[in-house]
Amino acid sequence: MKKSARSWRLVLLVAAALAIAALVLAVAGCGGQTADAVAPAVPGDPSLTPVPMSADTILGAGASFPAPLYMKWGSDYNGGAGVKLNYQSIGSGGGISAIEAKTVDFGASDAPLAQAELDANGLAQFPMVVGGVVLVVNLDGVADGQLKLTPDLVAGIYTGKITTWDDPAIAKENAGVKLPSTKINVVHRSDGSGTTWIFTHYLTDAAGSIWAAGADKEIAWPVGVGGKGNEGVAASVQQLSGSIGYVEYAFAKQTGMTTAQLQNKDGQWVKPSIASFNAAAANADWKGSLPSMYMVLVNQPGAETWPITGASFILVQKDQADASRAKTTLTFFDWGYTSGADGATALDYVAIPANVYKLVEKQVWPTITVSGTPVWP
């Protein structure tokens, strides 16, 4: 009796030790994942959300700006080819980490990566879609497209040098528009965003003598209040008369906000439109951007060009392991280039012009290989 009790205790002890070890391991495992979740590597780690890894599912992760379009393309394409797209809209930072860690077939970023960073991770980069950023205002008696702003005026407002709407500098360009004497209320994005990246590059490029705060996804703003996302900026602008903010074109159009005209590099006044973004993309010197395709589309030449335009980029590994997966991915993007324009226009995005995507397919895609053999065509 006594002996059996002791042996039971031994068994229990061993069981307890095993249980604790298992728990500790499980927790350590979770800890490891938390570590990753904190580092940007994991936002895109698909191991957290198991997805079927079959060859007919393309995995992508990254920028949120083009996400609605990629998802629409995914479902449109699915109808024709039986290939599914699983795109996780986790932000450009997460998308870049995910493609660097090779946990996805492609990453998406609103800002292009520099050549050095592409080389460090063996990545190829190409533009997939173009979008415009527009200035929206809330001014009594000023209609959509009526207000005219030069780059110097925009920079003056966003540095706090121009503080009221009846400033002579604004009035000079806006003869016939009745501008109130109200204070200019400046609104910018508070979250890190590709929209801010494009807008601040525009200010740096087009009004560099006035704008000194630099260009990035978030910057130290000299003046103004922050709104979270396009909707946050729009809410702030709409709540206070005299406000000015910048949002994505699609958002401004769908919510019917009052946009301003801008003077472009050729000195022409332009209103934001799909055609004016298209002009910016078509007139840019993409050949000169090879091989990285690092291209900032702001302030491009052309009479019809909208000056605050930006491209959203795709990142893929140059050295692919599986030829059929790589081919499936590129075939999907080829379909997006050649047949996705209508889908893009329907959502107020701009497809990449033909001269640009032909360049991509001829110059960039051949660098994507499986043990030295190009995957495309």
Next chain:
Amino acid sequence: MTRSLRLGDPVFRVLATACGLAVAVAMFGLAGVLVYNSWPAISGLGTSVLTTVAWSPVDHQYGALAALAGTFLSTLLAMVIAVPLALVIALLLVELVHPAVARVVGTAIEMLAAIPSIIFGMVGIFVIVPFIQDKLVPWLLTTPLGGLPGIKPGPQFQGGGVSIFTAGVVLAFMVLPYITAVSRDVLKMVPQVTKEAGYGMGSTTWEVMHKISLRYANSGIVGAVFIGLGRALGETMAVAFLIGSLFTSLPRSLFDPGTSIASLIALTFSEATDKIQVSALIELGLILFLITVVLQIIAQAWLRRVQRSTGGRA
């Protein structure tokens, strides 16, 4: 006695020990992970994260003093509003109103706790922001209060609508149900005979509430306050919507925009590509973690002192 019955106790002890250990491992693991990932910022940026206000990814400067100040101010304001209000409501529900009314009001307050924080953010931006901007601040500036330092919003800002004050007010409503519900439950546990003894001595209702109920329940109430404090410190979405997200300057007024640690992390993390920035954001997470731990320790120590002074009852 069968064998299985004798097994129950040791098995349970092992399981309980393992679960207890798992909590400790998770907690220390989390701290370790935060330290590990924030090390590039801690060693590369030094104390500048804590002592400067220059938050500028363009220049690779990540000073988060504004976020620390905003977190402190908005949380303080929330607690100043919510704690007295919650205590009054809890006393009202337990001591003063008809039980049927108490049930209805109590349920309503508990439902307030179930509302997702994004809803508070949206109600805040569409209702409270315009109210504060168009009504409260202009009115406040006509009163003598308007002349006090820290009230008049900076001329460069949008008239106090999105501000630390707004974030604090909405935070107060978010923590109110937690503090109220816990305080109410604690006050309910004050023995009826103790209160009746007070009335028997000729005490008024106020004296019984103040000298018997509140004193009897004080440790539970402190616990309730700390639950609310923890929520207010870490609240992200609603604050991100309402605080104005000004990362680069210290607020001169309660009605100036600012930022908080949690909202700064939430707003900038997903698009952060600069490795040092990611690390600095994780360091901010570590700081928030440490603040919570220190608050817990203070709360525990305070509770122990209160218990001693009230003769060991908690």
